[in-house]
Amino acid sequence: MAHVHTFDTIIVGAGGAGLRAAIEVAGHGKTAVISKLYPTRSHTGAAQGGVCAALANVEEDSWEWHAFDTVKGGDFLSDQPAVDVMCREAADSIIELENFGLPFNRTPEGRIDQRRFGGHTRNHGEAPVKRACYAADRTGHMILQTLYQKSIKEGVEFFNEFHVLDVLFADGGECAGVVAYELATGELHTFRAKATVFATGGFGKMWKISSNAHTLTGDGPGALYRRGIPMQDMEFFQFHPTGIYKIGILLSEAARGEGGILRNSENERFMERYAPTIKDLAPRDMVSRSIYLEVREGRGIGADKDGVYLDLTHLPPEQIDAKLPDITDFVRTYLGVEPKTEMIPIQPTAHYAMGGIPTDVDGRVLRDAGGTVVPGLYAAGECACVSVHGANRLGTNSLLDLVVFGRRAGKAARAFAAEAALVDVPDEPEARTAEMLASIKAGKGGEKVAAIRDDLQVDMQERAGVFRTGELLAGMQEKLAELHERYAGIQIDDTSERWNTDLMEAVELGFLLDLADCVVESGLKRTESRGAHARDDFQQRDDANFLKHTLAYRPDSGHVPRLEYKPVELGRYEPVERKY
Amino acid sequence: MKVTLEILRYDPATDKAPHWESYEADVDPMDRVLDALHHVKWYTDGTLAFRRSCAHAVCGSDAMVINGENRLACQLLIKDASPEKPIKVEPIRGLAVEKDLIVDMEPFFDSYRSILPYLMHDGPEPDKEIYQSPEDRERFDDTTKCILCACCTTSCPIYWGSGSYVGPAAIVNAHRFIFDSRDDHADERLAILAEKSGVFRCRTAFNCTEACPREIKVTQAIQEVKREILYRSL
Ligand SMILES: Cc1cc2nc3c(=O)[nH]c(=O)nc-3n(C[C@H](O)[C@H](O)[C@H](O)COP(=O)(O)OP(=O)(O)OC[C@H]3O[C@@H](n4cnc5c(N)ncnc54)[C@H](O)[C@@H]3O)c2cc1C
Ligand code: FES
Numbered sequence: 001m002a003h004v005h006t007f008d009t010i011i012v013g014a015g016g017a018g019l020r021a022a023i024e025v026a027g028h029g030k031t032a033v034i035s036k037l038y039p040t041r042s043h044t045g046a047a048q049g050g051v052c053a054a055l056a057n058v059e060e061d062s063w064e065w066h067a068f069d070t071v072k073g074g075d076f077l078s079d080q081p082a083v084d085v086m087c088r089e090a091a092d093s094i095i096e097l098e099n100f101g102l103p104f105n106r107t108p109e110g111r112i113d114q115r116r117f118g119g120h121t122r123n124h125g126e127a128p129v130k131r132a133c134y135a136a137d138r139t140g141h142m143i144l145q146t147l148y149q150k151s152i153k154e155g156v157e158f159f160n161e162f163h164v165l166d167v168l169f170a171d172g173g174e175c176a177g178v179v180a181y182e183l184a185t186g187e188l189h190t191f192r193a194k195a196t197v198f199a200t201g202g203f204g205k206m207w208k209i210s211s212n213a214h215t216l217t218g219d220g221p222g223a224l225y226r227r228g229i230p231m232q233d234m235e236f237f238q239f240h241p242t243g244i245y246k247i248g249i250l251l252s253e254a255a256r257g258e259g260g261i262l263r264n265s266e267n268e269r270f271m272e273r274y275a276p277t278i279k280d281l282a283p284r285d286m287v288s289r290s291i292y293l294e295v296r297e298g299r300g301i302g303a304d305k306d307g308v309y310l311d312l313t314h315l316p317p318e319q320i321d322a323k324l325p326d327i328t329d330f331v332r333t334y335l336g337v338e339p340k341t342e343m344i345p346i347q348p349t350a351h352y353a354m355g356g357i358p359t360d361v362d363g364r365v366l367r368d369a370g371g372t373v374v375p376g377l378y379a380a381g382e383c384a385c386v387s388v389h390g391a392n393r394l395g396t397n398s399l400l401d402l403v404v405f406g407r408r409a410g411k412a413a414r415a416f417a418a419e420a421a422l423v424d425v426p427d428e429p430e431a432r433t434a435e436m437l438a439s440i441k442a443g444k445g446g447e448k449v450a451a452i453r454d455d456l457q458v459d460m461q462e463r464a465g466v467f468r469t470g471e472l473l474a475g476m477q478e479k480l481a482e483l484h485e486r487y488a489g490i491q492i493d494d495t496s497e498r499w500n501t502d503l504m505e506a507v508e509l510g511f512l513l514d515l516a517d518c519v520v521e522s523g524l525k526r527t528e529s530r531g532a533h534a535r536d537d538f539q540q541r542d543d544a545n546f547l548k549h550t551l552a553y554r555p556d557s558g559h560v561p562r563l564e565y566k567p568v569e570l571g572r573y574e575p576v577e578r579k580y
Numbered sequence: 581m582k583v584t585l586e587i588l589r590y591d592p593a594t595d596k597a598p599h600w601e602s603y604e605a606d607v608d609p610m611d612r613v614l615d616a617l618h619h620v621k622w623y624t625d626g627t628l629a630f631r632r633s634c635a636h637a638v639c640g641s642d643a644m645v646i647n648g649e650n651r652l653a654c655q656l657l658i659k660d661a662s663p664e665k666p667i668k669v670e671p672i673r674g675l676a677v678e679k680d681l682i683v684d685m686e687p688f689f690d691s692y693r694s695i696l697p698y699l700m701h702d703g704p705e706p707d708k709e710i711y712q713s714p715e716d717r718e719r720f721d722d723t724t725k726c727i728l729c730a731c732c733t734t735s736c737p738i739y740w741g742s743g744s745y746v747g748p749a750a751i752v753n754a755h756r757f758i759f760d761s762r763d764d765h766a767d768e769r770l771a772i773l774a775e776k777s778g779v780f781r782c783r784t785a786f787n788c789t790e791a792c793p794r795e796i797k798v799t800q801a802i803q804e805v806k807r808e809i810l811y812r813s814l
Contacts, residue, residue, distance in 0.1 A: 038728075
């Protein structure tokens with residue numbers, strides 16, 4: 001039995017971006033948030049270190065310095081007008097969060113306290129600046145809780161534990177809504193809407209060592225890619241330098257913001273060699289690469305000599321307890337190491353997707369290099385690519401992105417829904433999804449979802465990780481062909497209707513495989529090194545040929561995407577060599 | 581190392597009653613119980629149903645009863661779960677089982693929503709932050725840590741026994757706002773908690789405090805709310 005719901009605006013995803021959008025739309029027409037998780041389970045809650053804005057509460061700062069840092073951090077691939085929007089609206093967005101109830105840490109005067117974070121500097125790179133607003137090391141937790149609380153206050157309607165698996169378009173190309181699978185019953189629901197906002201988060205479960213939740217499988221981008229929407233800048237995926245060794249759980253950059261130091265097996269503070277000015281607080285791509293170079297030269301630590309140490313032992317114990325309580329607990333729990341007296345083994349961990357669904361600054365999804373808007377379709381948060389983060393995101397800029405562009409997307413969707421008519425959905429809108437699920441359930445090929453996913457993660461780590469070469473990426477592309485073939489032969493155990501998480505994991509793997517195609521092909525064709533995309537065989541940035549965004553389209557046949565490019569929107573800052 | 585997991589399985593749609601099933605998993609002592617459950621689900625029996633997401637004790641998805649205690653499966657390591665004996669895993673109590681380790685969370689979230697869990701600040705919309713001293717901020721710090729996992733609430737004998745008690749988690753979240761200097765509506769929440777279903781049902785069994793994976797002093801928070809009600813003699 002098919003269920004059909006009709007709304008003015010629907011929001012897919014209940015993390016920071018989705019909830020912020022929902023708050024903007026609430027009370028204006030019929031609105032629903034559809035989420036595969038209970039809202040408070042979203043991975044925004046795992047964010048630790050902070051959210052930035054040039055409030056200048058503790059030292060001089062300006063939004064223009066912030067904009068410069070963001071563009072430089074992004075290795076000049078960011079669209080500068082979008083960066084200006086984000087940095088200009090930052091202060092207001094943070095104040096608004098505080099007014100919603102967010103319990104930030106405070107200065108002695110009672111204002112929002114701020115601390116240092118990687119890549120954020122005063123006056124165009126002079127020295128680190130205190131720009132990150134924070135609530136101990138659980139800033140994301142407080143943002144997620146606060147936004148959920150505010151959406152309860154605003155009476156937002158939720159469909160929790162509904163997996164969106166397909167996006168619907170009318171004949172004229174307008175977005176008409178989505179199809180979702182209700183976990184509790186196994187039934188399909190069609191949600192018709194005038195405006196649809198995607199806010200489904202990242203896809204870090206593509207790699208083995210990852211800071212991302214099990215549920216971050218790129219379903220939103222995956223579903224849109226299958227419907228012909230291109231994926232932008234997918235080759236740029238951030239590896240955060242400090243994941244817990246072998247496990248990947250994140251240890252926030254705040255640890256270095258508070259004075260933590262990276263050391264190699266010879267106890268040397270090696271970042272002094274790679275970034276003499278800001279050392280351990282260099283942007284993440286540089287620090288992760290530096291760690292790899294140390295490892296390559298035999299100065300690694302750990303069972304496989306492929307990590308380094310994060311040293312907090314010189315920090316006052318009270319400071320650790322007050323500012324870094326959660327992450328030091330993670331270290332105690334999962335490693336059995338006491339950070340106050342012992343150094344912490346770490347290694348880079350897959351962390352953040354700079355790429356995703358192409359949008360403009362109002363969250364409107366763009367379907368081609370010419371910037372054609374898809375009527376009624378919006379995206380915000382980590383699943384979207386505005387692009388403010390360019391080739392490498394600065395710490396604390398993602399949480400900011402969520403609230404600034406979540407709000408803007410919500411506003412734009414609300415305005416659109418107020419004017420637009422409801423478009424028709426195709427006949428039997430859920431047929432394609434029903435067919436996909438039936439064929440997975442009927443599969444008898446004997447291939448295990450988990451085995452394919454393990455292979456994907458291990459291989460992506462080796463061949464599409466911190467360092468890449470043409471050969472590694474080409475090898476990965478062949479591997480992906482094999483994985484797709486095996487995926488066609490998957491067989492699951494659970495063929496029941498209710499709470500079939502076996503089935504959903506199979507679907508999620510399908511999305512991951514499609515997005516991996518985008519990451520690999522986009523990376524293979526970008527024969528330069530820029531930000532998080534470091535090619536050992538092309539070590540220089542090549543502005544003459546690659547100062548442009550990649551768009552990856554689903555091909556008519558085979559699994560390798562078709563690529564197009566679109567120019568970067570420059571602004572005040574001309575690309576220069578990136579030194580720290 | 582090889583461990584045995586004994587899991588209480590139940591699908592109300594097909595099973596007459598819950599039943600134990602036993603599984604072997606090959607894990608490392610430093611692995612999480614969640615890893616062992618994944619091992620079972622991914623390689624032995626895909627029909628096993630449980631919730632999980634973050635895998636490091638911040639999202640609150642995977643509260644379950646492990647060896648008789650409410651734990652997050654992702655926070656308890658194998659080495660600490662008496663792995664020489666079968667590790668017993670059951671759904672949390674007091675909420676209806678939907679399938680295996682998945683329970684109906686709606687009544688839990690209903691209680692949460694009933695205590696008005698959002699900031700209510702009177703007066704003109706400020707265009708800057710509402711000032712708050714570090715001391716005032718510290719006053720409610722402990723109760724901001726709640727991840728709504730339901731470990732506390734579903735460890736409470738009063739909650740098991742009575743459908744109407746709001747339970748410790750709802751009180752913890754009320755505390756978070758009652759003692760926030762920026763909030764002007766503590767009285768409303770205190771009035772709700774002074775009702776029959778509220779704080780005075782608590783018999784200070786301390787189960788909740790022991791169960792909290794975030795080490796929130798739950799019983800103390802409940803006592804503070806009780807005292808505040810008496811103090812304001814609502
Ligand atoms: C450990 C960690 C620490 C971090 N720390 C920081 C930090 O200190 N500062 C900072 O700026 N950034 C930080 N980041 C990055 C930042 O937290 C994330 O980029 C951001 O929270 C993503 O938010 P989101 O709203 O886009 O998605 P998420 O919070 O991931 O939410 C995604 C939502 O989409 C829903 N969803 C997904 N698929 C479907 C589907 N198929 N159907 C229905 N719903 C679906 C989910 O249920 C969920 O509600 C950190 C990230 C990690 C992993
Ligand atoms: S999986 Fe998130 S708390 Fe355990």
